Amino acid sequence: MGWTTVFQAFSPAEAQLLRSRLEAAGLTVRVLNELSAFSVGGYSPAVGGILVQVPEEEAAEAARLKESKNKKDEAKE
DSSP states (O other), X not given: OOEEEEEEESXXXXXXXXXXXXXXXXXXXXXXXXXXXXXXXXXXXXXXXXXXXXXXXXXXXXXXXXXXXXXXXXXXX
């Protein structure tokens, strides 16, 4: 099973918020580089950010869920 990055964050809070939304929808999720962001301030961009990943076969569903959240946020503005 291969993994696909569906979101790149520079804040652990952003990454964890998306992780929880995707898991609540029944998707398998992993978050990479989060400890690096906590350990060394400013190090997160150097390692490519905090990556939220899902299995390749769940990537389309994850993108749809992420996009639907973005559209809701834009409608509030």
